[in-house]
Amino acid sequence: MTISLFIEQILNGLQFGVMLFLMSAGLTLVFGVMGLINLAHGSFYMIGAFAAALFAELTGSFLIAMIASFVAALFAGALTELIIIRKIYKRDHLDQVLATFALILLFSEGIRWIFGAYPLYLDIPNSLSSSFNLPFEIIYSKYRMMIILVGIIIAIILYFLISKTLIGIRIKAGQNDREMIGALGVDVTKLYTIVFSLGAALAGLAGALIGAIQSVEVGMGEPVLILAFVVIVIGGIGSIKGAFVGALLVGITDTMGRFLLPSFFSYFFDNASATSIGSSIASMSIYILMATVLIFKPSGLYGVKK
Amino acid sequence: MIKEEKLNLIILLVLFVIPFLAYLFNEPYLTTLTTKIVILSIAGIGLNFILGYGGLVSFGHAAFFGIGGYVTGILASHAQNSEQMFFFLQFDGSNQILFIWLISIIICSFIALLIGYFSLRTSGVYFIMITLAFAQMLYYFSISWPAYGGEDGLSIYVRNVFPFFNTMNPINFYFICFTWLLIFLTILKIILNSSFGLVLKACKENEERVKSIGINPFNIKLISFVFSGAITGLAGSLYTDLNRFVSPSVLSWQMSGEIMVLVILGGVARLYGPILGAVFYIILEQTLGGVSENWQFWLGLIIILEVLYARAGIMSLFLKDSKS
Numbered sequence: 001m002t003i004s005l006f007i008e009q010i011l012n013g014l015q016f017g018v019m020l021f022l023m024s025a026g027l028t029l030v031f032g033v034m035g036l037i038n039l040a041h042g043s044f045y046m047i048g049a050f051a052a053a054l055f056a057e058l059t060g061s062f063l064i065a066m067i068a069s070f071v072a073a074l075f076a077g078a079l080t081e082l083i084i085i086r087k088i089y090k091r092d093h094l095d096q097v098l099a100t101f102a103l104i105l106l107f108s109e110g111i112r113w114i115f116g117a118y119p120l121y122l123d124i125p126n127s128l129s130s131s132f133n134l135p136f137e138i139i140y141s142k143y144r145m146m147i148i149l150v151g152i153i154i155a156i157i158l159y160f161l162i163s164k165t166l167i168g169i170r171i172k173a174g175q176n177d178r179e180m181i182g183a184l185g186v187d188v189t190k191l192y193t194i195v196f197s198l199g200a201a202l203a204g205l206a207g208a209l210i211g212a213i214q215s216v217e218v219g220m221g222e223p224v225l226i227l228a229f230v231v232i233v234i235g236g237i238g239s240i241k242g243a244f245v246g247a248l249l250v251g252i253t254d255t256m257g258r259f260l261l262p263s264f265f266s267y268f269f270d271n272a273s274a275t276s277i278g279s280s281i282a283s284m285s286i287y288i289l290m291a292t293v294l295i296f297k298p299s300g301l302y303g304v305k306k
Numbered sequence: 307m308i309k310e311e312k313l314n315l316i317i318l319l320v321l322f323v324i325p326f327l328a329y330l331f332n333e334p335y336l337t338t339l340t341t342k343i344v345i346l347s348i349a350g351i352g353l354n355f356i357l358g359y360g361g362l363v364s365f366g367h368a369a370f371f372g373i374g375g376y377v378t379g380i381l382a383s384h385a386q387n388s389e390q391m392f393f394f395l396q397f398d399g400s401n402q403i404l405f406i407w408l409i410s411i412i413i414c415s416f417i418a419l420l421i422g423y424f425s426l427r428t429s430g431v432y433f434i435m436i437t438l439a440f441a442q443m444l445y446y447f448s449i450s451w452p453a454y455g456g457e458d459g460l461s462i463y464v465r466n467v468f469p470f471f472n473t474m475n476p477i478n479f480y481f482i483c484f485t486w487l488l489i490f491l492t493i494l495k496i497i498l499n500s501s502f503g504l505v506l507k508a509c510k511e512n513e514e515r516v517k518s519i520g521i522n523p524f525n526i527k528l529i530s531f532v533f534s535g536a537i538t539g540l541a542g543s544l545y546t547d548l549n550r551f552v553s554p555s556v557l558s559w560q561m562s563g564e565i566m567v568l569v570i571l572g573g574v575a576r577l578y579g580p581i582l583g584a585v586f587y588i589i590l591e592q593t594l595g596g597v598s599e600n601w602q603f604w605l606g607l608i609i610i611l612e613v614l615y616a617r618a619g620i621m622s623l624f625l626k627d628s629k630s
C-alpha cells in the first residue's frame with residue numbers, strides 16, 4: 001500500500017462525504033425546523049439527476065444541466081410541499097413516514113413512466129474528464145475534485161445563510177420555537193416552503209453531480225437517502241454543522257473501510273476469506289459507527305437534547 | 307357497520323374458506339396468494355404489537371423477517387446437501403420444520419434482544435432511524451457474504467418436513483400458516499388483556515407515570531420488542547418455505563416499509579388490522595398489477611389519500627364504534 005493510494009482513497013472519501021452533505025443539509029433542516037421525517041428526499045436526488053440527463057441531452061451543456069437539476073428539484077420540492085407535505089407537519093412520525101414512503105412510490109413510478117425503465121447516462125464534460133497530478137505522485141480525477149470544491153463552497157454559503165442572514169435567523173428561531181416566531185409576524189408557512197424547496201434543490205444538485213459518475217436510474221435516491229439519514233442522526237438532527245461533520249465521517253469511514261479492512265483481515269485469514277470478511281464488515285461499518293454514536297450520545301454529536 | 311369482534315370473526319372465516327373454494331374451482335394460485343396474505347399478516351401483527359400498542363415505530367422489522375427466512379434457508383440447504391455447518395461441530399442442518407421454527411424463534415429473539423437493548427435507549431425519530439440502521443447492517447451483510455448466495459439468494463427447492471403432513475401440498479401448507487396466525491392472535495389477545503399489556507399501553511401514553519408507580523418501562527418495552535421480533539421472525543421462516551427461496555430482499559428497507567404500510571393500512575392498534583391490511587395490499591398488487599405496469603404509482607396515491615383523509619385505517623371503515 002503506497003502513500004499516494006492512501007491519499008487518493010481519503011480524497012474519494014471526502015468526495016463521497018461532501019455529496020452526502022448536500023443530501024443531508026436539506027433533510028436535517030426540514031426535520032429541525034418542521035419536525036418532518038421526509039423519506040421522499042431521495043426522490044429529489046433522482047429528479048435532479050434525470051433533469052440533468054435530459055438537459056445535457058438537449059443542450060449539450062453540462063453547466064445548464066447542473067442548473068436544470070437544481071431548478072427542477074426546487075420546483076418539485078415546492079410543489080410537493082404545497083400539495084401534500086404541509087398537511088402532515090403536525091401529524092405524528094408514523095403518518096409522516098407512511099405519506100413520504102408513498103411519495104417515493106409516486107415519484108419513482110412517475111419517472112419510470114416518463115423516461116422508461118432503462119438507465120440514462122450523463123457524461124462528464126471534456127474539460128473535467130482528465131486527471132491532474134498532485135504532489136507525492138498522486139493522480140486524481142478533475143471531476144471528483146470539482147465535486148469536493150462545489151460541496152465545500154455550498155457548505156460555506158449555507159453557513160453564512162444560516163448564521164448571517166435574516167432568513168437564517170428565522171430558520172434557527174423556527175427550530176427553537178415555532179409558535180413564537182409566528183406570533184412575531186414571520187410568515188411560517190412561507191418559511192417552511194422555502195426551506196423545504198431549498199433542501200430539495202440541494203439534493204437534486206447532488207443527484208446530478210453523482211449521476212455523471214454513476215448511472216441515472218429509478219431508485220438511485222433511496223440508498224443515498226438512507227446514508228443521509230445515518231449522517232443526520234450521527235450529526236444530531238437539525239444541526240447543519242452536525243450534518244457536515246457527520247457526512248465527512250460517514251464518507252471517509254465507508255471508503256476507508258472498503259479499502260483497508262480486506263488487507264487488515266489478510267493478516268489473520270487467507271486472501272479469499274479475508275476479502276469476503278473484510279468487504280462484509282466494511283459494508284456494515286457506517287451502521288456500526290451510527291449505532292456506536294447513538295449508544296454514547298443518544299441525540300447525535302451536535303444534537304440538542306429535548 | 308358492525309362490532310369489531312364480529313368483523314374479526316368474518317375476516318378469519320373468509321381466510322378459512324378461501325383455500326377450499328380455490329380447490330373447488332381449481333385455482334391453486336389463489337391458495338398460494340392467500341398463504342402469502344396470512345404470512346404477511348403474522349409479520350404485521352408482530353410489528354403492530356409494539357407499534358400500535360407500545361408506540362415504538364420500528365422501521366427495521368425486515369431484520370427479523372429476513373433472519374427468520376435466512377435461518378430456515380440455511381438450515382434446509384445444509385440438510386439437503388449434507389454439508390457440515392460448523393467446522394468444530396458435527397451438525398448438518400435440518401429439514402424438520404418444527405426444529406427450524408424453534409431455532410428461528412430463538413435466534414430472532416436473541417437478535418431482537420440485542421437490537422432492542424441498544425435501540426430502546428433512544429426514542430422518537432432516533433428510534434426509527436437506529437432500527438432502520440440495524441436492518442440495513444444485516445441487509446448489506448447478506449449481500450456481501452458469499453457463502454449463502456450473496457445477492458443471488460438461496461434456493462431450497464423443497465419445503466421442509468412437517469410430521470404426517472405433506473407440506474408441498476398448498477392447502478396443507480396454508481393451514482400450517484393459518485394455525486400459526488390463530489396461535490399468535492390468541493397469545494396477543496391474552497397478553498394485551500393482561501397487566502403486562504396494560505403497562506405496555508401505558509408506556510405509550512405516559513412513561514413518567516409508569517416509572518412513578520415503580521415499573522421500569524425499559525424492561526417492558528424490551529420484552530415486547532423481543533416478542534414482536536420473534537413473531538415477525540417466524541413469519542419470515544414461513545415465507546422462505548412458501549417460496550422455497552430466500553434472498554437479501556427480505557432484509558431490505560422496502561420490506562420494513564411494506565410491513566409497516568400494511569399495519570397502518572389496516573388500522574394501528576387493532577389486533578386484526580394487519581390482516582385486513584395484508585388482504586388489501588395483496589388485492590391491490592394483484593388487480594392494479596394486472597391493469598398497469600406502474601401499479602405502485604396508484605398504490606402510492608391510495609396510501610397518501612389514506613394518510614390525509616382516512617387516518618384510522620380500513621378496519622374503521624367497517625366499524626360502528628370508530629375510534630379515530
